[in-house]
Amino acid sequence: MAPSFDNESSLFNFVVRDGNGVKGIVDSGISKVPQAYIQPTAEQIDKKNASNCEIPPIDLSKLNGPDHDEVVNQIVRAAETLGFFQVVNHGVPIQLLDSLKQTAHNFFSLPAERKAVYRKEVSPSPLVKYGTSFVPEKERALEWKDYISMAYTNDDEALQQWPIECRDVSLEYLRTSMSMVRNLLQVLLENLGVKPEDSMIDVLVDKKMVNMNYYPTCPNPDLTVGVGRHSDMGTLTILLQDGIGGLYVKIEEDSEFGKKGEWVEIPPVPGALVINVGDMIQVLSNGKYKSAEHRVRTTSTKSRVSIPIFTMPNATAKIAPLPEVVEKDGNALYKEFILADYMKNFFSNAHDGKKSLDFAKN
Numbered sequence: 001m002a003p004s005f006d007n008e009s010s011l012f013n014f015v016v017r018d019g020n021g022v023k024g025i026v027d028s029g030i031s032k033v034p035q036a037y038i039q040p041t042a043e044q045i046d047k048k049n050a051s052n053c054e055i056p057p058i059d060l061s062k063l064n065g066p067d068h069d070e071v072v073n074q075i076v077r078a079a080e081t082l083g084f085f086q087v088v089n090h091g092v093p094i095q096l097l098d099s100l101k102q103t104a105h106n107f108f109s110l111p112a113e114r115k116a117v118y119r120k121e122v123s124p125s126p127l128v129k130y131g132t133s134f135v136p137e138k139e140r141a142l143e144w145k146d147y148i149s150m151a152y153t154n155d156d157e158a159l160q161q162w163p164i165e166c167r168d169v170s171l172e173y174l175r176t177s178m179s180m181v182r183n184l185l186q187v188l189l190e191n192l193g194v195k196p197e198d199s200m201i202d203v204l205v206d207k208k209m210v211n212m213n214y215y216p217t218c219p220n221p222d223l224t225v226g227v228g229r230h231s232d233m234g235t236l237t238i239l240l241q242d243g244i245g246g247l248y249v250k251i252e253e254d255s256e257f258g259k260k261g262e263w264v265e266i267p268p269v270p271g272a273l274v275i276n277v278g279d280m281i282q283v284l285s286n287g288k289y290k291s292a293e294h295r296v297r298t299t300s301t302k303s304r305v306s307i308p309i310f311t312m313p314n315a316t317a318k319i320a321p322l323p324e325v326v327e328k329d330g331n332a333l334y335k336e337f338i339l340a341d342y343m344k345n346f347f348s349n350a351h352d353g354k355k356s357l358d359f360a361k362n
């Protein structure tokens with residue numbers, strides 16, 4: 001029997017502690033969202049206020065041909081302004097993208113007790129975490145999202161420890177996308193005047209994590225968010241979204257993408273992957289590349305899935321703006337820090353736009 005969802009502590013126990021997730025609330029047949037999910041007015045997403053980001057996806061197969069310079073320009077320009085772009089011919093098989101989405105739906109359709117074994121308090125593996133919202137203990141309003149997170153250390157550990165239901169496709173996704181990620185980093189770093197050695201790129205993508213996000217249908221999409229305003233903390237994020245839509249990015253500077261402060265939607269493009277710059281690249285580039293603020297709307301018609309790969313340096317890595325860039329700019333906008341300290345701050349606070357970067361500000 002589902003508890004009363006208007007009592008905060010019984011809702012918390014049902015959704016978070018017992019691992020039923022938002023999916024559990026929806027399956028119980030509610031007709032309106034519980035109070036705990038109602039966002040403050042300023043955080044509610046007005047669909048009508050966002051335009052579509054009509055920029056065509058970047059064709060990465062052209063990076064090694066006569067259009068090389070043009071493709072480099074497109075990547076750099078997007079990273080400097082919007083912090084988001086989409087890519088096609090990225091090397092990840094289209095069929096795999098379909099399997100990933102199907103796998104995410106299948107995983108979240110499992111009975112709660114099968115997923116709840118991976119809750120962070122009880123997970124048999126330190127690499128695997130199933131949860132809901134972002135930091136439920138700290139949030140004014142909960143996010144309408146459940147997720148499973150799989151950290152990658154090596155193939156053997158992934159094969160042994162990742163949930164069998166999502167393991168193979170997630171590993172294949174990681175395997176087939178990493179050379180694209182490395183190529184993109186190469187382009188971005190070269191444009192900063194750095195001749196990146198392979199070892200430098202190794203450091204930037206040393207840690208990887210595959211997440212599966214599940215946003216159930218929501219009876220009041222205007223009152224809730226799937227994910228609140230945030231930037232991603234790592235190096236680059238690769239995101240597979242399905243055809244539902246609802247990913248919005250805030251424009252940081254007036255540009256061809258729109259006016260500063262406006263929100264644009266990154267529309268679903270069949271076969272494409274979304275790439276976004278994370279906080280570490282904003283820091284390394286001394287603010288040149290933008291780790292964009294983004295958020296996700298919910299919908300009342302269909303559940304949505306998205307499958308990001310987060311890449312980041314090792315927790316012990318020292319991060320600071322690149323000396324080549326600081327020399328050119330004349331000053332460093334960010335101080336040097338240890339990644340573990342940055343992460344601790346990031347993961348112990350509720351989503352709050354780009355506030356995470358304040359930790360690194362000089």
Ligand SMILES: O=C(O)CCC(=O)C(=O)O
Pocket residue numbers: 211213227232239241247294295296305306308
């Ligand atoms: O679901 C999406 O489209 C984006 C999810 C996201 O921003 C994240 O997981 O960090």
Ligand SMILES: [Fe+2]
Pocket residue numbers: 230231232294
């Ligand atoms: Fe994100």
